[in-house]
Amino acid sequence: MLPPESVLTRDLAEWLPRQRWFGGKDSPVEDLSIGTATELRAGDPGLYHLILDVRQNGATDRYQLLLGVRRDLPGRLGYARIGGPPGGGTAVTQHTYDAAHDPDLTRTLLEHLATGASVGPLRFRHVPGARIRTDLTSLPITAEQSNTSLLFGDAYICKLFRRLGDGVNLDLEVNLALTRAGCEHVPAVHGWIELAPGGDGAGGQPVTLGLLSDYLRTGADGWSLAIASVRDWFAHTTEPEDDEWAELDASAAGGDFAAEAERLGAATADVHRALADAFGVTVLPADDVRALAARMNEELTGTCRAVPVLAPHAKALTGAFIDLAAQAEPLPVQRVHGDYHLGQVLRSESGWSLLDFEGEPARTQSERRALSHPLRDVAGMLRSFEYAARFLITRSGTVPLESGGHLETRAHAWAARNRAAFCRGYAAAGGPDPAAHAVLLRAFEFEKAVYEVRYEARHRPAWLPVPLKSLAHLTA
Numbered sequence: 001m002l003p004p005e006s007v008l009t010r011d012l013a014e015w016l017p018r019q020r021w022f023g024g025k026d027s028p029v030e031d032l033s034i035g036t037a038t039e040l041r042a043g044d045p046g047l048y049h050l051i052l053d054v055r056q057n058g059a060t061d062r063y064q065l066l067l068g069v070r071r072d073l074p075g076r077l078g079y080a081r082i083g084g085p086p087g088g089g090t091a092v093t094q095h096t097y098d099a100a101h102d103p104d105l106t107r108t109l110l111e112h113l114a115t116g117a118s119v120g121p122l123r124f125r126h127v128p129g130a131r132i133r134t135d136l137t138s139l140p141i142t143a144e145q146s147n148t149s150l151l152f153g154d155a156y157i158c159k160l161f162r163r164l165g166d167g168v169n170l171d172l173e174v175n176l177a178l179t180r181a182g183c184e185h186v187p188a189v190h191g192w193i194e195l196a197p198g199g200d201g202a203g204g205q206p207v208t209l210g211l212l213s214d215y216l217r218t219g220a221d222g223w224s225l226a227i228a229s230v231r232d233w234f235a236h237t238t239e240p241e242d243d244e245w246a247e248l249d250a251s252a253a254g255g256d257f258a259a260e261a262e263r264l265g266a267a268t269a270d271v272h273r274a275l276a277d278a279f280g281v282t283v284l285p286a287d288d289v290r291a292l293a294a295r296m297n298e299e300l301t302g303t304c305r306a307v308p309v310l311a312p313h314a315k316a317l318t319g320a321f322i323d324l325a326a327q328a329e330p331l332p333v334q335r336v337h338g339d340y341h342l343g344q345v346l347r348s349e350s351g352w353s354l355l356d357f358e359g360e361p362a363r364t365q366s367e368r369r370a371l372s373h374p375l376r377d378v379a380g381m382l383r384s385f386e387y388a389a390r391f392l393i394t395r396s397g398t399v400p401l402e403s404g405g406h407l408e409t410r411a412h413a414w415a416a417r418n419r420a421a422f423c424r425g426y427a428a429a430g431g432p433d434p435a436a437h438a439v440l441l442r443a444f445e446f447e448k449a450v451y452e453v454r455y456e457a458r459h460r461p462a463w464l465p466v467p468l469k470s471l472a473h474l475t476a
């Protein structure tokens with residue numbers, strides 16, 4: 001049974017802002033109420049699906065939570081505790097916790113997905129012909145995430161969206177279309193969970209709650225692979241003479257990543273082509289390109305105000321947006337990834353796969369859905385090479401400090417080599433040639449860097465020096 005609503009909302013208001021995936025950490029929670037509560041499993045432990053209406057800065061966001069309720073909470077679930085005795089008052093006799101961490105409860109999701117059940121306003125769906133296994137135990141993944149993903153054995157990964165959008169989630173929409181088109185660079189979709197239209201008192205579209213896909217069990221994420229390569233490159237022992245640092249050849253390290261970067265570029269171009277085929281291409285008039293450049297500049301101004309350490313780079317950044325406006329011409333736009341970085345790609349024995357087509361978590365739903373030029377994704381990945389190159393210098397204490405100056409030179413050489421390889425692979429596989437669109441690419445890259453500065457200031461302040469260091473280099 002659910003605890004009294006006043007107790008539950010009090011506990012949730014205290015717990016929610018501490019969660020990695022909570023999107024509103026920079027402002028206080030003004031109000032929290034329970035939008036819908038659906039019992040998915042009766043008994044002890046009990047499982048409830050909650051939609052929480054969370055008001056911050058006068059606006060309401062919706063979050064979803066699988067709530068576990070148990071009379072006794074075993075030690076292994078202590079870290080997922082939300083509330084309960086002691087101190088909860090005499091009415092409170094049971095513990096509440098984040099049930100995403102409880103395999104005894106999450107199996108219910110597979111059971112419902114397998115049968116295509118509807119429970120209250122929740123609908124569990126699978127793709128035609130899918131036979132969903134229900135004998136698997138779940139484990140939440142430990143990645144830095146804006147959502148929560150559960151591994152079911154080594155067969156499936158189930159992503160439970162935390163902050164809910166207004167309709168069909170982009171990740172589902174895009175992955176389903178690419179799965180149906182036979183694209184080999186995305187994990188196949190098996191099923192999804194949604195809130196029936198009107199089930200939350202809102203509009204006429206289902207709201208996506210979760211996505212069940214193939215788990216790429218041999219996949220290694222691009223970020224870890226890139227960091228291993230950078231580490232190897234930094235550990236490379238032969239120090240050139242002082243005047244040779246400028247010509248540093250990053251291919252010299254054993255863990256060279258360039259061939260992978262080139263293949264990743266090719267996979268990216270394949271996915272862009274598949275997205276264009278599935279969703280179409282339209283042309284953005286030159287006036288709209290100028291408006292885009294103006295928006296990029298407004299974001300820069302707003303971010304400089306919010307994060308003043310960005311201000312010294314403002315002049316160079318504005319210059320790139322002015323150039324874009326000055327050279328504006330009609331631009332073919334299409335569905336793109338929207339938040340493309342090394343943490344969003346997996347290398348398995350079958351090549352590179354792209355994940356997470358949800359767009360940037362800090363953007364509104366309509367901004368994420370907006371069509372864009374594919375070089376926006378290329379720019380995102382180029383930023384990611386910048387991040388990977390500088391991560392060990394700025395974020396880890398493991399690199400010898402005495403070589404700090406030279407490490408920045410090495411970082412730059414690593415980034416330059418892998419950026420070039422990625423662009424080469426992308427163009428060779430038929431994507432628009434990054435070298436032929438330098439102004440557009442630079443504007444996209446700077447736009448992303450501004451976003452990153454704001455993102456890091458808000459979510460991971462200790463990471464702020466990473467984009468700033470790279471900006472210092474790119475705008476010099």
Ligand SMILES: Nc1ncnc2c1ncn2[C@@H]1O[C@H](COP(=O)(O)OP(=O)(O)O)[C@@H](O)[C@H]1O
Pocket residue numbers: 141143144145146147148149157159187213214215216217219221343344346355356358
């Ligand atoms: N199909 C998959 N197979 C293997 N690992 C995956 C798969 N999908 C996601 N992952 C892992 O989960 C991490 C987070 O997934 P992602 O979809 O990017 O979530 P989020 O939107 O919350 O950031 C990825 O970086 C990757 O390591």
Ligand SMILES: O=P(O)(O)O[C@H]1O[C@H](CO)[C@@H](O[C@H]2O[C@H](CO)[C@@H](O)[C@H](O)[C@H]2O)[C@H](O)[C@H]1O
Pocket residue numbers: 144145146223339341342343356359360361362380383384385387388452455
């Ligand atoms: O993966 P998400 O959709 O949650 O994306 C957000 O978080 C990312 C970090 O987890 C963030 O990416 C930035 O950091 C990465 C290294 O951790 C780096 O590879 C990216 O280039 C950099 O942008 C992303 O911007 C944010 O939207």
